[in-house]
Structures are given as structure tokens and as C-alpha cells.
Amino acid sequence: MKSMLMAAAAVAVLAAVGPSAAQGQARAAAAPAGRPTAADAKAFVDNAEAQLEKANAFAARAAWVRANFITVDTQWLEAKASAEQNELATRLAKEAARFDGVQTDPVTARKLKLLKLYIVSPAPDRPGAADELANLLTKLDSTYSTGKFDFKGKPITLNDAEDVLAKSRDPAELKTVWEGWHNTARVMKSDYQQFARLSNEGAVSLGYKDTGALWRSNYDMEPDAFAAETDRVWKQVEPFYKNLHCYVRARLNEKYGDAVQPRTGPIRADLLGNMWAQQWGNIYDVVQPKGIASSYDLDKLLVEKGYDPVKMVKTGEAFYSSLGFAPLPETFWERSLITRPRDREVVCHASAWDIDDQDDIRIKMCTKVNADDFRTVHHELGHNYYQRAYKNQPVLFRGAANDGFHEAIGDFAALSASTPTYLQQIGLLETVPGTQEDIPFLLKMALDKIAFLPFGLLVDRWRWQVFSGETTPNEYNSDWWKLRLQYQGLTPPAERPADAFDPGAKYHVPGNTPYTRYFLAHIYQFQFHRAACKQAGWKGPLHRCSVYDQKEMGRKFNAMMELGQSQPWPETLKVFTGETRTDASAVADYFKPLNTWLVQQNKGERCGW
Ligand code: X8Z
Ligand code: ZN
Numbered sequence: 001m002k003s004m005l006m007a008a009a010a011v012a013v014l015a016a017v018g019p020s021a022a023q024g025q026a027r028a029a030a031a032p033a034g035r036p037t038a039a040d041a042k043a044f045v046d047n048a049e050a051q052l053e054k055a056n057a058f059a060a061r062a063a064w065v066r067a068n069f070i071t072v073d074t075q076w077l078e079a080k081a082s083a084e085q086n087e088l089a090t091r092l093a094k095e096a097a098r099f100d101g102v103q104t105d106p107v108t109a110r111k112l113k114l115l116k117l118y119i120v121s122p123a124p125d126r127p128g129a130a131d132e133l134a135n136l137l138t139k140l141d142s143t144y145s146t147g148k149f150d151f152k153g154k155p156i157t158l159n160d161a162e163d164v165l166a167k168s169r170d171p172a173e174l175k176t177v178w179e180g181w182h183n184t185a186r187v188m189k190s191d192y193q194q195f196a197r198l199s200n201e202g203a204v205s206l207g208y209k210d211t212g213a214l215w216r217s218n219y220d221m222e223p224d225a226f227a228a229e230t231d232r233v234w235k236q237v238e239p240f241y242k243n244l245h246c247y248v249r250a251r252l253n254e255k256y257g258d259a260v261q262p263r264t265g266p267i268r269a270d271l272l273g274n275m276w277a278q279q280w281g282n283i284y285d286v287v288q289p290k291g292i293a294s295s296y297d298l299d300k301l302l303v304e305k306g307y308d309p310v311k312m313v314k315t316g317e318a319f320y321s322s323l324g325f326a327p328l329p330e331t332f333w334e335r336s337l338i339t340r341p342r343d344r345e346v347v348c349h350a351s352a353w354d355i356d357d358q359d360d361i362r363i364k365m366c367t368k369v370n371a372d373d374f375r376t377v378h379h380e381l382g383h384n385y386y387q388r389a390y391k392n393q394p395v396l397f398r399g400a401a402n403d404g405f406h407e408a409i410g411d412f413a414a415l416s417a418s419t420p421t422y423l424q425q426i427g428l429l430e431t432v433p434g435t436q437e438d439i440p441f442l443l444k445m446a447l448d449k450i451a452f453l454p455f456g457l458l459v460d461r462w463r464w465q466v467f468s469g470e471t472t473p474n475e476y477n478s479d480w481w482k483l484r485l486q487y488q489g490l491t492p493p494a495e496r497p498a499d500a501f502d503p504g505a506k507y508h509v510p511g512n513t514p515y516t517r518y519f520l521a522h523i524y525q526f527q528f529h530r531a532a533c534k535q536a537g538w539k540g541p542l543h544r545c546s547v548y549d550q551k552e553m554g555r556k557f558n559a560m561m562e563l564g565q566s567q568p569w570p571e572t573l574k575v576f577t578g579e580t581r582t583d584a585s586a587v588a589d590y591f592k593p594l595n596t597w598l599v600q601q602n603k604g605e606r607c608g609w
Contacts (some may be wrong), residue, residue: 038108038193041099045111048092049395049472052118053225053357056395058087060355067364069335070146070345075138083123083134089115090122090130093206102436107566111396114565117218118396120203121195121512129198136195136432138568139187140510145347147184151177154262158275159340159348159366165283166273166372167205171260180272185498185504192504193473196466197510212464217513219402227464228517229582230457231235233523237453240591243598244450245489246607248272248280251287264608266491269484276506277490278455280447281371287443289601294440296420298371301428309338309367310397315375315426319417323547323554325385329359332384340366349507350376352383357398363608375414375448382410389437401560401569404520404582409561412532418445425548442543442594449522450591454487456519462503463515489609524573526586531577532557542590559605 036044062081066074104112123130148155151164157506162179197210207560208214215602216223245267252261261268273282288294294366302312310596313336317328335355338347346391350365361384367373386409390398400406416422420441423429433441462483465471471479477500484490496502503509526542533545535553547553569582588595 001106011385025114030067030338036099037104038104039103041102042108042111044095044099044552045115045396047107048096048115049111051088051092053169053395055085055088057356060353064353064355064362064364066353067145067347067500068344070347073137079131079134079138082138083130086119086121086123086134087125087130089119090202090206093118093122094125097207097337099286110566111394114396114399116206117214119202119513120215121199122206122214124198124201124205124465129201129318130540133198133202136191137512140191140512141347142345142502143188143191144185144504144507144510145349146345147181149180149184153179156180157348159368161452162275163368165270165275169255169286170267171256171271171493174270178275178493181275182502182505184490185510186497186499188504188510189473189476189499189501192501192510193475198465202364203381204539210467210469212460212467213462215516216464220570228520233519233582233584234453237450237523237587238508240446240588241450241453242489242607243595244604245609246602247598248283248287248447248451250602250605251578252283262294263608264606266489267486268493270488272451272490274454277488278450278452279372281444284444284447287447288596289439289443292440293437294437295431295442296429296433298374298418298423298428301423302369302371302374302599305428307369307380309373312369312374312377313363313381314369315458315564316381316413316417317373318426319378319422320381320385321461322549322551323413323557324551325554327557328381329361330386331359332361332363335360337364338367349511352378352387354384354387355519357387357395361387371412375411375418376416378417379407382408382413385409385558389558391559392562395562397564397566399565401563401565401567401572402520403514404524405519405569405572407453407517408524408528409523412528415525415529416548419544419546421544422546424549424554425546438541438543438593439597442591445543446591446594449587452522453519454489456515458476458483458487459503459506459508459515463509485609520582523582523584523587526590527573527577527579527583528557528591530586531579533573541593542586 044307059081062078066078094114095113121133123133138548148157150156151161158181161177165174168174168177196211203214204210206355208217213223216226219226249261249267249532250263252267254262256271261271269277271283275278307315321327337346340346346366347364348366351363353362353364355362356362363380363384364371365376367377383406386406388398420429420432424432437438462480463470463478466476479495480503481492481496498540508515529545530542532547532550532553533542535556536545536547536550538545556576560572563575564571574580
């Protein structure tokens, strides 16, 4: 597999036996003589895997080169390789349907299923369609990645704009920069519309209702059941999110006054310290609890202790080494992109790559020395260690149990790596604060982890609606803001222009990366953390636990990762946690003291929006 953010990612699917055995036998009985056998099916998947491996090796390198050096020529090369890969995978997915109902061994049955889910956006098989789709995707991703707008008389990048959103406390400036970035996405709307049309046509040709149904079919259950699962889990955490929203809104109101942020209703999206208001940790200074100071600030510690981007990545590697993982290969250091180059355009959105499905693992990120990127480094390395763990699986099983697992590995590591105990162990922090700082610590964590949940859900709610046709191109932006209001309780700083395409201002939309995976990951990482701490014999509160140096736990974690997508994800979850469902009770356990505290703080407020 290639980048964790590429359009054509291998993914996990339904239980080992596809159609029920009874259905299969019924069809087999009615089938004419000469129908394919189990041996034919096995030969087909073996051959399919060999072809995919070859196409992936080529497409991954073309994609890497384009993402590290965006020019017309590299875009052309990437689009050509990606179109060929898409054509191949889509053709194989169709051929796989020939074996529907054939009684194969369970491994072959699972591989046939996975083959039909291999491509995020399959191409229609008319001449030229795969090329058109690939060109649109390369162009959308490149337009996003090279986007700039004028601020204070000079063009600025998203990286610069993110710094302003994180640090400025001037509402007029925040609004200008927020609008500046969001308006860069307007040019993408018609390409996105055409992309959605083509992708849907491809998905329908594979037997899915639309592209959204294809994406929802990746979780070892029926697509409708999966949508219902995400609703169920959201309902588990929604009350907590609403408590946090209520508390933060009150502090913003105190800081900025009624004219900027009213005490009731939605929160202005540009005031939360992040371009998409998806993580709010950057405004901790504005919302910190009165009378309980936090004795340290990770942003400052990293700078004071002289961290640079490479040292951040080395520190991340050392955390994984402490769990018993082998060091990263020399080529990781030679080939990764760790800082933003000055002389060329690159895709700065962080990603982890597995170029040859073996040892050529790399990251690509424009690392800044701050707390956000300290966590992102652990996040990206988590992808690489997962990729390495499942490299000996057959091609179609080289992937996460489900895509939420892939996103959760590194975040799980970062939960331990964010504890003051660990920061002290690696010399970043002098003394570990006592329990009086639990609320400040948990509030910081919740500003990132709990604030994220509704955003993690709504990005694909919007795309599911676009793909199903429920949201028409005229409604792209208004429906986006309906969902932003409904789930996050947010509003734009001012009315949006008629031609705005605000979903396009979030990387994963032009980057065509499904997003529900991050919602799931924000649940799974706490399930992993709770199980890991239990294995390590931890008896204290969950948020104080760090599994640094726990080699036996690390071995068991790696054993789960080695399974790749060889079996349905609930079985893989069970291997490490003993649990078989996505379950937010671990989130509740971790944050329990904070939720209680928030409820007290919110007394007298009119929560909700
Ligand atoms: O895209 C990412 C990673 C790469 S897989 C940096 N994340 C999501 C985002 O930035 O929107 C991690 C958290 C959510
Ligand atoms: Zn990721």
C-alpha cells in the first residue's frame, strides 16, 4: 500500500464468508456446468495480488514524487500511474464478482471481498474516464496544497495561516485569515462536482449504490449498519461534547464580549485556534480554569529545550523503541520529508508512506516545533509501524483491521507520550505536577480529543449526502454549514459568499480521503489505551497512565498489528482489548473527572445552541 492518505488505499471488509452459505449453495445448484471452481478463484486472487503489487509499486513512487515536487509534469505522471492502477483494480473488482457464490476457502473469500473494496473512487470503464478522474484528483490535491492568499500585503500559505489562527487573539485578524484560506477553495467546486459524478458512476458499476455506500461497506458489516453504528457511538459522547462547547463558549464570551461571541448559540468558528475548529488545544490560554494554573506548556518546553523537527521525529521513534519495536530503517531518514522545503511546492498535509510494502517506509510532513506536531509525529510513525507489522501478509491483507485502526495507532502512542510523567522521563519537564493539575491536563486533552469528535463525523456525513445526491452542487456550502451547526455548534465569522466551497478548504475533501476513520480512531485510541494500561498493571486514573517502556504490552500490540486486515476487525480488536465493539466507555473513563467538573462550571449557562 501507498500513502495513508492516497485515493487508492487497500481497505478492510466483510466477514470471511461473503454471501451466506445457503445463498451460495442455491446459486451453485442452479449454475450451468463449467462455472468457476474454488481452485479458479484462488488462482484468480493470486494473480490479482501479483498485478496489484506491481501497479502499486509504480503508482506509489509517482505519487511520492508529485507530493514532494508539485509541477505540471509530476502531476501528469502521478495521474497516469494512478489512472492505470485504478483501471486495473476496478477491472479486478468486476472480475471478482464472477466468483460470487463459489464455495472457496475463507482466505480466498475474504480476498475476493477486499478486492471489491480496494479503490476509494473506482473509475467508470468508458474510454478516458479513468484518466479524467485521476487528473481531477491530482489537480484538486495540488490546488489545495499550493493554495495561498494575500495577508498584510504578501501571499501566505496554509501553514502561515494556521499559525495566525493558533496564536492571534484579535477577532478581526482571525476573521480575515479564516476567510482568506476558505476562499482559496472556491476554484475547486466544479472539479469536485465532476469528480463526484465520475466516482459515483464507477461505484455503481461495481454494484454499490454510490461512492458513499462503497466507503461505508468497508467495516465488516452492511453499509447501513455501519452508519447506524457511528450514530450510536456519537450519542455516547455527544453530551460530553455539549458540556465542553458550553464551557468554552462562556470563556470566549468573557474574552471577546457579546458582539464577537454571544453567551448563547453557536461558537464563531475562527475563534477556536484551528482553521477547521477541529482541535481547540491552541486556545487553552483563553479557556484555562480560573485559579488552577498549569505548570507547563508543551509548546514552550519544546522550544526551550532546543527541539528541532528531526529531534521531534527521533523522540517519537524512541517512544516506539521503548515498546520493543525495531528502529526505523536508515532509508527512513534519508528519504522522508521532515521540513517544508523553501524552493518548491509540496503537499504539506502530514502523511506516512509505505513505498514498497516492505521496508521503504517514510513520512512527509512540514514539521513545526510545537505540541500539535509533537503529537502528529507520533501519529504518522504509528502508520509506519503498522505498515511494517503487516508487511508479511499477502497483498490484499496489507492494511489496517479497518481504517480507524490505522489512524488510532499513533494517537494511542501519543496518549502516553503526552503525560507529564513521560515528558519528565525524557527530560522535557522538570517535575511531574500533582493531582491538582489533573483538570488543566484533562481540559487540554479534551480540547483536542473531544472537540474533534463531531468534526470527525460530519465531514463524511457531508460527502455521503453529496454522493447520494441528497446534497446538490447548489447546496454544497449551505449543507456543509448545516452540518457544522448541527454537530459542532459552529457558525462562520460572517455570511459566506454565494460561490464559497468551504468543504474544499479541508485537506481530505480535495485529497479524497474518507474521514470517518478519524472519528473511529478517536474512540479506538482510548480502548487501546485502557487495555494497554490494564496489561501494564496500571492501577491509577487512566489519564495518568503511560505505557512507555512496556515491552510485553508492546509485543501484544504488535501481534494485533501483524494481523493486518486478514480477518474482520472485531476479531482483531478482541486480540488486544478483549472487546469486540467500538465503545466510547473508555473515553468516558479517561475524562470522568473533567466531565464532572464541566457540569459544575456550566451551572447557570444555557448549554446547547
Ligand atoms: O490527516 C490527519 C493526519 C494524517 S492521516 C495528519 N489527521 C486528521 C486531520 O488532520 O484532519 C489526524 C487527525 C485528523
Ligand atoms: Zn493518519
